Amino acid sequence: MKKSLLTVLAIVMIAPAFVFAQGDKEEAYNVGFIGPMTGDYANYGILCNNSAVLAVEKFNEAGGINGTPVTLITEDSEGTIEKASSSIEKLSSTDNILALVGPIFTGSTFSVADRCQNEGIPLITPSATHADITKTGDMIFRTVVSDGLQGEVAGHYFYEVLGHRKLAVLYAKNDYSQGLYESMSATFESLGGEIVAAETCLVGDKDFKTQLTKIKAAQPDAIYIPNYTVEMAQILEQAAQLSVGAPFVSCDGFSNPEIYNLAGAYTDGVVYVGPAKVEASDAFNEFAEEYKSVYGIEPDSFAINAYDGANIILNAIKTAAADGKATRQEVRDAIAATKDYEGVGGIINFAENGDLVAYQGVYKVNGTTPEYLGAFQVVNGKLVKVD
Amino acid sequence: MGSLSEFFQHFVNGLTLGGVYALIALGYTMVYGILKFINFAHGDVLMVGAYIGLFVFDALRGSAPLGAWTFIAFFLAMLISMVLTAALGVVIERVAYKPLRKASRLAPLLSAIGVSFILSNSAAWAWGTQSRKLNYPFDNTPFEIGGVVITPHQVLVLVVSILMMVALKVFVDRSRMGKAMRATSLDQDTARLMGINVNVVISLTFAIGSALAAAGGMLIALDFKAYPTMGMMLGLKAFVAAVVGGIGNIGGAMLGGITLGLLETFGVAVFGIPQAMKDTISFAVLIIVLLVRPQGLLGKVVREKV
Numbered sequence: 279m280k281k282s283l284l285t286v287l288a289i290v291m292i293a294p295a296f297v298f299a300q301g302d303k304e305e306a307y308n309v310g311f312i313g314p315m316t317g318d319y320a321n322y323g324i325l326c327n328n329s330a331v332l333a334v335e336k337f338n339e340a341g342g343i344n345g346t347p348v349t350l351i352t353e354d355s356e357g358t359i360e361k362a363s364s365s366i367e368k369l370s371s372t373d374n375i376l377a378l379v380g381p382i383f384t385g386s387t388f389s390v391a392d393r394c395q396n397e398g399i400p401l402i403t404p405s406a407t408h409a410d411i412t413k414t415g416d417m418i419f420r421t422v423v424s425d426g427l428q429g430e431v432a433g434h435y436f437y438e439v440l441g442h443r444k445l446a447v448l449y450a451k452n453d454y455s456q457g458l459y460e461s462m463s464a465t466f467e468s469l470g471g472e473i474v475a476a477e478t479c480l481v482g483d484k485d486f487k488t489q490l491t492k493i494k495a496a497q498p499d500a501i502y503i504p505n506y507t508v509e510m511a512q513i514l515e516q517a518a519q520l521s522v523g524a525p526f527v528s529c530d531g532f533s534n535p536e537i538y539n540l541a542g543a544y545t546d547g548v549v550y551v552g553p554a555k556v557e558a559s560d561a562f563n564e565f566a567e568e569y570k571s572v573y574g575i576e577p578d579s580f581a582i583n584a585y586d587g588a589n590i591i592l593n594a595i596k597t598a599a600a601d602g603k604a605t606r607q608e609v610r611d612a613i614a615a616t617k618d619y620e621g622v623g624g625i626i627n628f629a630e631n632g633d634l635v636a637y638q639g640v641y642k643v644n645g646t647t648p649e650y651l652g653a654f655q656v657v658n659g660k661l662v663k664v665d
Numbered sequence: 666m667g668s669l670s671e672f673f674q675h676f677v678n679g680l681t682l683g684g685v686y687a688l689i690a691l692g693y694t695m696v697y698g699i700l701k702f703i704n705f706a707h708g709d710v711l712m713v714g715a716y717i718g719l720f721v722f723d724a725l726r727g728s729a730p731l732g733a734w735t736f737i738a739f740f741l742a743m744l745i746s747m748v749l750t751a752a753l754g755v756v757i758e759r760v761a762y763k764p765l766r767k768a769s770r771l772a773p774l775l776s777a778i779g780v781s782f783i784l785s786n787s788a789a790w791a792w793g794t795q796s797r798k799l800n801y802p803f804d805n806t807p808f809e810i811g812g813v814v815i816t817p818h819q820v821l822v823l824v825v826s827i828l829m830m831v832a833l834k835v836f837v838d839r840s841r842m843g844k845a846m847r848a849t850s851l852d853q854d855t856a857r858l859m860g861i862n863v864n865v866v867i868s869l870t871f872a873i874g875s876a877l878a879a880a881g882g883m884l885i886a887l888d889f890k891a892y893p894t895m896g897m898m899l900g901l902k903a904f905v906a907a908v909v910g911g912i913g914n915i916g917g918a919m920l921g922g923i924t925l926g927l928l929e930t931f932g933v934a935v936f937g938i939p940q941a942m943k944d945t946i947s948f949a950v951l952i953i954v955l956l957v958r959p960q961g962l963l964g965k966v967v968r969e970k971v
Contacts, residue, residue: 451941478939478941479940479941480940483940484889484890485889487682488929488933488940489940491674491678491934494674512889512890519807519814539798540798
């Protein structure tokens with residue numbers, strides 16, 4: 279009894295010393311990855327994990343951090359919030375990670391982001407698009423375009439370039455349409471614009487005359503219709519029948535060419551915000567080829583984002599470890615300081631809130647042909663045209 | 666709600682919507698009046714009518730520009746569609762309902778639901794699920810009367826529905842065949858004893874109801890486009906209109922349709938019911954009418970004979 283108690287005491291006293299000794303001897307650089315690696319959603323997680331593994335391998339081949347390799351620790355979330363939460367506990371305490379790539383899904387990302395923010399672990403998600411993800415705090419970043427961005431560019435463009443002051447909105451009751459309405463109107467109102475009518479519909483509705491009559495009475499400068507093609511075609515036609523008069527502005531849903539079959543000449547003059555035209559760079563081709571030769575499969579857009587995200591984290595650790603020791607806060611600051619990083623998916627900058635600074639294209643329909651007016655982004659609350 | 670002109674604008678919108686509901690409701694109410702059975706395939710018959718009209722109109726029109734010919738072609742297409750759809754209605758009755766005439770009342774109802782699925786799925790298979798545009802046969806540029814904007818299409822809907830409803834009313838009230846229909850609806854067995862060919866009367870009822878549905882379908886397809894499931898919600902609404910007006914009563918179907926169209930429009934515009942709840946209005950009205958006045962607005966209370 280006495281003897282065993284002594285042993286336990288001895289272990290308890292000595293153990294920390296070992297840990298400390300280890301820490302003193304060599305700095306361990308651990309990066310975590312959380313994503314669905316098994317189960318129904320494994321395809322998303324595996325593609326992104328491949329990218330992170332590839333990025334770390336190449337980084338270590340190139341010398342790592344002053345000769346010390348970085349270790350990537352992958353945890354399987356199975357696509358569930360519960361598993362993702364226990365994964366971050368393990369990565370945070372046992373593995374003592376400096377930064378995290380992932381999680382993949384919006385739901386898991388919300389819960390993991392909370393934990394990361396509390397623990398002070400910087401996180402970069404390659405795929406969670408919900409506008410509110412980065413609101414969790416200053417530790418949270420993403421290399422995927424936020425749903426909120428399109429609405430933000432739209433709000434600025436409508437106010438600053440088109441000169442609209444009073445907008446009406448006719449949106450559908452679903453996450454996509456409502457999300458665009460909310461982010462666009464928040465921006466538009468913060469600039470001083472006014473939403474004079476916000477009418478709703480359901481996906482599949484055919485009759486919009488009641489809403490359009492109310493909108494007409496509100497006398498807006500323009501009408502924003504963030505919807506799908508069939509509804510937008512119907513809205514455009516019925517607006518003409520009611521002599522609504524105000525011009526229409528729209529969203530990326532308008533970039534589907536089916537709209538011109540359904541709405542024909544009614545599309546003339548519509549201005550919409552959608553994906554910017556991107557040209558494939560050499561860096562991208564090189565990455566895609568290497569990815570395919572290693573894994574035998576093409577990277578999807580999230581995998582591209584994951585590769586860039588992992589590389590930004592690795593570079594940040596390198597910067598932070600310049601003095602021989604990296605802390606999570608230093609890594610976070612280095613990530614935030616990322617400027618014009620040439621990723622495989624394009625130039626990457628982070629906005630103050632951690633969102634990817636990305637471009638949105640603006641188009642104007644002339645007859646039934648969309649004309650590209652250029653790519654735009656919002657920098658420090660100002661709309662900037664990208665050349 | 667704002668100005669008086671906005672009020673009248675909603676009124677015009679509601680009236681045209683109601684006119685179409687009324688036209689379709691007639692089909693439900695006539696069949697119910699005679700067979701005491703709800704033809705749930707009626708909405709899908711309407712869909713087929715809309716497609717036939719669309720194809721015939723496109724074929725007749727060719728690449729002709731808008732003008733007198735397109736206008737005539739439209740009515741020719743409507744006529745052809747009404748005839749073909751009437752034939753379809755008669756065939757459906759012969760194949761799916763007539764063998765079940767002596768069965769329990771649930772059997773033809775289930776058969777009707779089956780026919781409804783067959784029609785909409787066949788349409789999706791044959792013509793695809795995407796919306797198809799039935800082009801306006803005239804320049805649909807709206808005109809304005811005292812701040813209220815009216816399209817030629819709305820005028821067409823109102824004129825065609827009113828003409829057809831009046832014609833039907835006159836036919837049922839004045840003609841010999843109409844008399845036979847009324848007799849059959851009162852008492853089938855006695856009508857048969859009086860020398861009325863009940864089978865012909867029933868076929869005629871389905872033919873007329875389906876022809877009206879075809880016309881209604883085309884009027885709707887002009888505005889809302891044609892697609893395989895277009896009959897579902899329209900059929901339900903028209904059914905509600907028929908019940909609200911008093912099922913089995915032709916005048917009631919008209920009144921019910923117009924009432925429903927106006928209630929839906931004003932419910933959203935004036936009473937601030939969310940647009941997403943618009944369809945709920947019709948069904949809420951149905952429940953209220955069934956609770957308060959089960960025979961419908963114009964229905965007569967029929968006492969069960971002991």
